[in-house]
Amino acid sequence: MTKADEGAATGRTAQKRQAILSAATTLFLRNGLRGTSMDEIAALASVSKQTVYKQFTDKEALFREIVEEVTGNSDAVVDILAAAFGDTLAATSDELEERLRTVARVYLDAVLRAQVLSLRRLIIAEAEQFPDLARRYYEQAPARGIDVIADRLRRYAEAGLVVADDLRLAAAHFAYLALAIAQDRALFLPSELPGPGERDRLAAAAARAFLATYGSTEPDGGKP
């Protein structure tokens, strides 16, 4: 076997595997675990059922692999969040509020994407059957988002812009002020996602409320 052969073989197999994963992801997110049959997956992936079973032990294994993969990709949300904070610290309270407003808004957009919502629904639906997957998701997605926020808040606290005993709690307050109203609603009413204006409003209110609670009273050292 030459390298080319190996590459070709691997490529072929890996390609099929990808097609299966992609098809299954689509279907699981749309119809849930029990609402998706292996036949449908094979058909959508344009492979035979046996190819599916040769690559994945059984439906559960396929489900697990997909949830783990997609959960991993949820880092995207966390990365977006981290990026939104920017690299520099805000210099004044006013700047900080605007910064937080942006962060809230960006975070909200990330979280209201249809895929992210579907994944959330899927994992919540199966949380009792697959507690390990649910835990993993929880730790990778919502919890890590709060970690990132807490980390940034620490820097603001060090700069005297924010005052908080418990940074993780403050971070959670910020996260849920920003997300919870819209996210909760979106879980139940998938077809009524809030529009841009509403998102702006929610993000602004979250930033304002957060700073009212945790903003330093003597903001940036006294405006002359």
Place this chain on the structure above:
Amino acid sequence: MTKADEGAATGRTAQKRQAILSAATTLFLRNGLRGTSMDEIAALASVSKQTVYKQFTDKEALFREIVEEVTGNSDAVVDILAAAFGDTLAATSDELEERLRTVARVYLDAVLRAQVLSLRRLIIAEAEQFPDLARRYYEQAPARGIDVIADRLRRYAEAGLVVADDLRLAAAHFAYLALAIAQDRALFLPSELPGPGERDRLAAAAARAFLATYGSTEPDGGKP
């Protein structure tokens, strides 16, 4: 047929109907819609399958009826919430914070009950298949909770204890400050409900954060 006969017959039928509803509720909440078979329901209700089908057109109808019934009973949560506010207004800011702490704590307890969480999971899981049910639930449960809070906040605002442009938004902030951290976690990690201490802590932090944002600066109107 005498009235007695009719009554007996009705009674018996109604009794079976109740048994079916009760069995189906248990099973749907535990195993989901697709995870529950009509056979299981009939068996747990100790009736024949035909009896089930005589009372309910099909599985979907049974599911709907149950979700609507249980959703209706979720008023309980709203009632608990309303009761927690009490009938009198708080006289001072301090009293108000304690009052809100209590409310947050009671609300949290109500919402973290296993049944309530299971119902939430069930409805979220089926939100795309049964958007009307999800809407109804959303309007009956989370939304009405916020209504109740908003209503109370209005009275506080009138008394000068709270300042808010948008009372519903303020109410939502309070609700999600109080619930979201724990509720979100509980949806994903059913086996790790927060203990009493943690609940106290979350409730206190919610009350504090809310008042920092929406509490009147001149607390109780300034008693001259």
Place this chain on the structure above:
Amino acid sequence: MTKADEGAATGRTAQKRQAILSAATTLFLRNGLRGTSMDEIAALASVSKQTVYKQFTDKEALFREIVEEVTGNSDAVVDILAAAFGDTLAATSDELEERLRTVARVYLDAVLRAQVLSLRRLIIAEAEQFPDLARRYYEQAPARGIDVIADRLRRYAEAGLVVADDLRLAAAHFAYLALAIAQDRALFLPSELPGPGERDRLAAAAARAFLATYGSTEPDGGKP
């Protein structure tokens, strides 16, 4: 429900159950466990597959039930054997030999019936998968046959017609002298069962060999 109703219902159900058991017995004995499908069983019993599954948890349960039932009926062989010994003791050595010849012959016939051989094959085939069934069969069939023989030999020994230290061993020797040659052959060559003459010959040889070993030298007390 009246008794008649119950009876009718039971009768109907029991009838179907019997049909299933009968069909499955036929097929399992003919084609083995893996060689028989639930579809075939349902078809041969003229019932729906669901009726089969309602009566028997799964294929294994059905298999077990059948093997146990048929094993129980194998008592027939033991009963035949016991009857062949007759109620009276033989008075002389000559009579005893004739008696044993008859017993051997009858036993051989019982054991060479097609059903008995098929059952033996079936249980041997599954002995590693179902050790409990194999044990039960072994104890009910071959072992009990030897018990019966040992019991009769004890009476002969008490009458001085037979001399043996170890009656069970002597019984086993008799049993296998009588059966083993033909039984072994029949297990492998189902289509070449020995004819009556051959059976006579084997039975006679078994009786003769047994008495040569275990017959009392001073037979019936000395004919003057």
Place this chain on the structure above:
Amino acid sequence: MTKADEGAATGRTAQKRQAILSAATTLFLRNGLRGTSMDEIAALASVSKQTVYKQFTDKEALFREIVEEVTGNSDAVVDILAAAFGDTLAATSDELEERLRTVARVYLDAVLRAQVLSLRRLIIAEAEQFPDLARRYYEQAPARGIDVIADRLRRYAEAGLVVADDLRLAAAHFAYLALAIAQDRALFLPSELPGPGERDRLAAAAARAFLATYGSTEPDGGKP
């Protein structure tokens, strides 16, 4: 292509063929014909399924080849048996009994090996599907054992140590006195093979019973 190449090719092919045969033997003996899949065989032999099909027409052909091969190797049992008789004749009745005891014991050991028992079970299980294989096995294994014994008995008879009209019948009596009790039990109770003491006891009893029946009354020519 040089001869070396051809040799190498043949060697490689033959090697794979052997690997397949070996894997299939293991699996067929362990799990039976229907309990073994071509996939498993290919996997255990570390070859592709196509290679299996290139070497053997289909599953049945592979099964046949294996059973025939293993049946051929069962000669081992016959060889062991023949060797146990030794090259010299026994001189006295006492020596003969000891000799037969040894033979019986060795034969028993040979026949109670797990592989031999598994093969027996396998062939019995498939005797109706593959009557030709069963016949071949029967003729190669149990029947040839009896042939060997009959042959030796003839020499003993010529030496006046043994008296028998029908040497094959006498040989069968010896064989089944020696084997049948333990072999039968072992077929049904694979996990309860008799220990050495029990084997000794059975072998001794077989030798004794055989000589009581077929031993010459005037043993070795009368010791004056």
Place this chain on the structure above:
DNA sequence: CATGAATGAGAATTCATTCAT
């Protein structure tokens, strides 16, 4: 030639729903 993919069927089991009694 040999690897992975494909085929096409079949088996066990389950389900929602409907008859028949």
Place this chain on the structure above:
DNA sequence: TATGAATGAATTCTCATTCAT
């Protein structure tokens, strides 16, 4: 009216065998 049986399809998974590369 209620029970057990029946229906007919679907679902998960496996298998023996054959292409295509």
